[in-house]
Amino acid sequence: MGEKYLLTKDNLTAWISQLQQHGRLIAPVMRADELRYDYADGAREVVLGQHNTRRSAKWVFFPQHEVLLRYGKRLDDYSQITDTVIDNTPQVLLGVTPCDARSFVMLDRIFGQGTCQDPYYCARRANTLVIACACAHPTSTCFCNAFGSGPADSTGADVLLYPVDGDYVVELVSDAGKQIGLDWHLPLANEAAIERAEAITAAAAERLQPIELTAGIEQDLAGLFESGLWREVAEKCIACGTCTYNCPECHCFNIVDSELASGGARLRGWDACMFPQFTAQASGYNPRPDQASRWRQRVMHKFSYLPANVGLFGCVGCGRCIVSCPVRLDIRQVLQRVHQEALTRAAAAPGKEG
Amino acid sequence: MSERSCGQLCHNPYLPLPMLIMRIADEVDDRTIKSFDLAFKNVNDADQFTYTPGQFCELSIFGQGEAPFGIASSPVETGFLRFTVKQAGVVTSKLHSLKEGDSIGIRGPLGNTFPLELMHGKNIVVIGGGFAFTTLRSLIITLLDQRADYGDITVVYGARTPGLLMYKNDLNAWEQRGDIKVVQTIDVAAPGWERQVGFVPAVVEQTAPSAANTVGIICGPPVMIRFTLPVMTKLGFGSEQIYTSLENRMKCGIGKCGRCNVGRKYVCLDGPVFSMAQLAELPAEY
Numbered sequence: 001m002g003e004k005y006l007l008t009k010d011n012l013t014a015w016i017s018q019l020q021q022h023g024r025l026i027a028p029v030m031r032a033d034e035l036r037y038d039y040a041d042g043a044r045e046v047v048l049g050q051h052n053t054r055r056s057a058k059w060v061f062f063p064q065h066e067v068l069l070r071y072g073k074r075l076d077d078y079s080q081i082t083d084t085v086i087d088n089t090p091q092v093l094l095g096v097t098p099c100d101a102r103s104f105v106m107l108d109r110i111f112g113q114g115t116c117q118d119p120y121y122c123a124r125r126a127n128t129l130v131i132a133c134a135c136a137h138p139t140s141t142c143f144c145n146a147f148g149s150g151p152a153d154s155t156g157a158d159v160l161l162y163p164v165d166g167d168y169v170v171e172l173v174s175d176a177g178k179q180i181g182l183d184w185h186l187p188l189a190n191e192a193a194i195e196r197a198e199a200i201t202a203a204a205a206e207r208l209q210p211i212e213l214t215a216g217i218e219q220d221l222a223g224l225f226e227s228g229l230w231r232e233v234a235e236k237c238i239a240c241g242t243c244t245y246n247c248p249e250c251h252c253f254n255i256v257d258s259e260l261a262s263g264g265a266r267l268r269g270w271d272a273c274m275f276p277q278f279t280a281q282a283s284g285y286n287p288r289p290d291q292a293s294r295w296r297q298r299v300m301h302k303f304s305y306l307p308a309n310v311g312l313f314g315c316v317g318c319g320r321c322i323v324s325c326p327v328r329l330d331i332r333q334v335l336q337r338v339h340q341e342a343l344t345r346a347a348a349a350p351g352k353e354g
Numbered sequence: 355m356s357e358r359s360c361g362q363l364c365h366n367p368y369l370p371l372p373m374l375i376m377r378i379a380d381e382v383d384d385r386t387i388k389s390f391d392l393a394f395k396n397v398n399d400a401d402q403f404t405y406t407p408g409q410f411c412e413l414s415i416f417g418q419g420e421a422p423f424g425i426a427s428s429p430v431e432t433g434f435l436r437f438t439v440k441q442a443g444v445v446t447s448k449l450h451s452l453k454e455g456d457s458i459g460i461r462g463p464l465g466n467t468f469p470l471e472l473m474h475g476k477n478i479v480v481i482g483g484g485f486a487f488t489t490l491r492s493l494i495i496t497l498l499d500q501r502a503d504y505g506d507i508t509v510v511y512g513a514r515t516p517g518l519l520m521y522k523n524d525l526n527a528w529e530q531r532g533d534i535k536v537v538q539t540i541d542v543a544a545p546g547w548e549r550q551v552g553f554v555p556a557v558v559e560q561t562a563p564s565a566a567n568t569v570g571i572i573c574g575p576p577v578m579i580r581f582t583l584p585v586m587t588k589l590g591f592g593s594e595q596i597y598t599s600l601e602n603r604m605k606c607g608i609g610k611c612g613r614c615n616v617g618r619k620y621v622c623l624d625g626p627v628f629s630m631a632q633l634a635e636l637p638a639e640y
Binding site: 068069071072073076077078079080081084086110111114115116117118119120225251252253254255256257259263264266268271273278279280281282283287288293297300301304305308309 | 365366367368369370371372373395414415416417418419420421442443446448452453455456457458459601602603605606608609610611612613615616617618623637639640
């Protein structure tokens with residue numbers, strides 16, 4: 001725990017104005033009756049400390065669609081780049097939930113590490129200060145606790161706010177957070193405020209249903225590639241892809257060209273493993289021919305391949321896929337089903353104890 | 355932004371390098387497969403681009419998109435990069451409509467390579483079928499350039515008809531050499547064809563290359579591979595001695611877009627070249 005400061009409700013507006021001096025403000029705001037992360041005009045628009053948004057904040061670094069480059073048009077030349085679009089605008093992402101802030105750490109390992117860095121993602125990430133707000137309102141679909149996380153997890157945040165009856169206790173988490181925190185000249189929080197902040201997040205943690213989902217899940221999944229459970233799971237799925245679009249960790253994308261009269265743009269847009277075309281080859285062959293194999297990919301990717309490849313799950317337990325699924329598929333039930341299936345198999349395996 | 359570490363790509367891995375189409379040649383008699391010899395438009399790009407047989411590039415045609423293709427030229431052939439492309443989808447159809455002198459883009463080289471270090475000092479058996487001979491051409495020309503570094507080299511290449519065998523000039527030139535055994539075969543007898551007739555698995559069995567101290571490379575239609583592998587097993591090849599190249603659908607080519615994985619491995623990063631022993635550890639998702 002770093003030092004903690006107090007931001008009173010009287011100073012909130014001025015503080016947010018200060019943030020706007022630092023960079024373009026993105027925060028939870030009401031748009032068309034929906035709480036969502038969007039560009040905010042100022043303090044009066046910002047809605048802090050509420051329940052989770054329906055859509056995640058991943059678009060701030062990895063937009064739903066973006067221009068990678070623009071090209072010129074000549075009948076004999078299909079190689080002329082006229083512009084590349086790297087966005088270095090300083091930004092402040094204010095009021096994300098701890099689960100959203102934590103999701104950025106896994107995305108960093110995809111886009112920021114490996115053989116090549118992704119310059120579009122990395123530019124936005126490097127120029128954005130992340131100020132998370134501890135979660136006082138977990139809902140029945142939240143399961144961050146299944147990952148050892150909780151309502152006051154500061155992972156992935158530069159600064160963490162604890163809501164305290166309209167005021168905020170401010171914890172400066174990262175070096176970038178500590179640096180900018182110097183400019184705010186906030187008074188140190190007193191013991192009473194800190195205790196109250198901890199009590200509020202502790203009460204929020206109490207409201208999360210106790211849940212065991214991830215212990216041994218990689219081993220459980222290891223033997224289940226050919227299992228019939230994927231067919232059962234996928235039976236109701238209508239392949240709409242909403243789970244992946246609203247997921248803070250899903251990062252699969254497509255690249256397409258968009259033609260204009262004068263030239264065009266090469267665009268990147270979110271794609272999803274739940275769509276048949278995702279892996280369909282030009283010959284017509286598709287190595288994932290049915291929705292069962294696509295569900296298996298979604299679960300395996302999040303809970304087996306990503307832990308093996310980058311050391312983190314591709315899930316933070318935000319519950320958005322559960323809330324948004326039109327046919328009420330629940331990833332928690334699927335993981336429990338996986339665990340049961342693994343237990344059943346272990347029991348049935350000859351020569352094994354228990 | 356921080357510097358990336360990969361050798362060949364420019365600072366932004368999504369930006370294609372501009373290439374001039376120097377030469378276009380039909381490879382098969384139905385004209386659905388053409389070779390495109392490309393030259394770098396920027397000297398700097400040419401200097402920085404080094405590759406090894408087995409690697410691929412994303413060919414980019416602005417307005418149509420990108421598609422991945424194995425590099426069919428060998429690093430020992432300087433001055434051009436060759437890609438042999440079958441007309442199938444949007445990008446390949448556009449490519450087939452282009453003329454010599456037009457320009458397109460490439461991103462790469464991408465992916466891993468054939469195991470040249472492992473192959474050093476060993477006998478080599480190359481088995482190909484139909485259109486899947488592009489990176490095999492690159493490999494064979496590279497092996498022949500350093501001929502003394504390898505033992506016996508045997509090539510079995512099959513297609514449905516004589517007209518569908520690609521790289522005829524290369525094949526015929528190799529046949530003239532005494533230091534490589536080339537077996538060309540077609541599925542059913544055709545007038546004027548005096549070489550082998552029969553499917554690749556049967557011809558491999560007949561040719562019977564020794565498995566001792568040998569590395570086998572096999573690329574072709576899935577059905578050809580499926581029936582050739584048991585033959586190789588019978589000849590004594592272990593799964594760690596046989597390599598193939600996978601072709602899952604790709605977009606980014608740098609392990610980010612999440613499309614081409616087979617289990618936890620990405621074909622674009624960990625492949626496209628895998629040994630049969632490696633594939634045995636992975637789910638059959640290709």
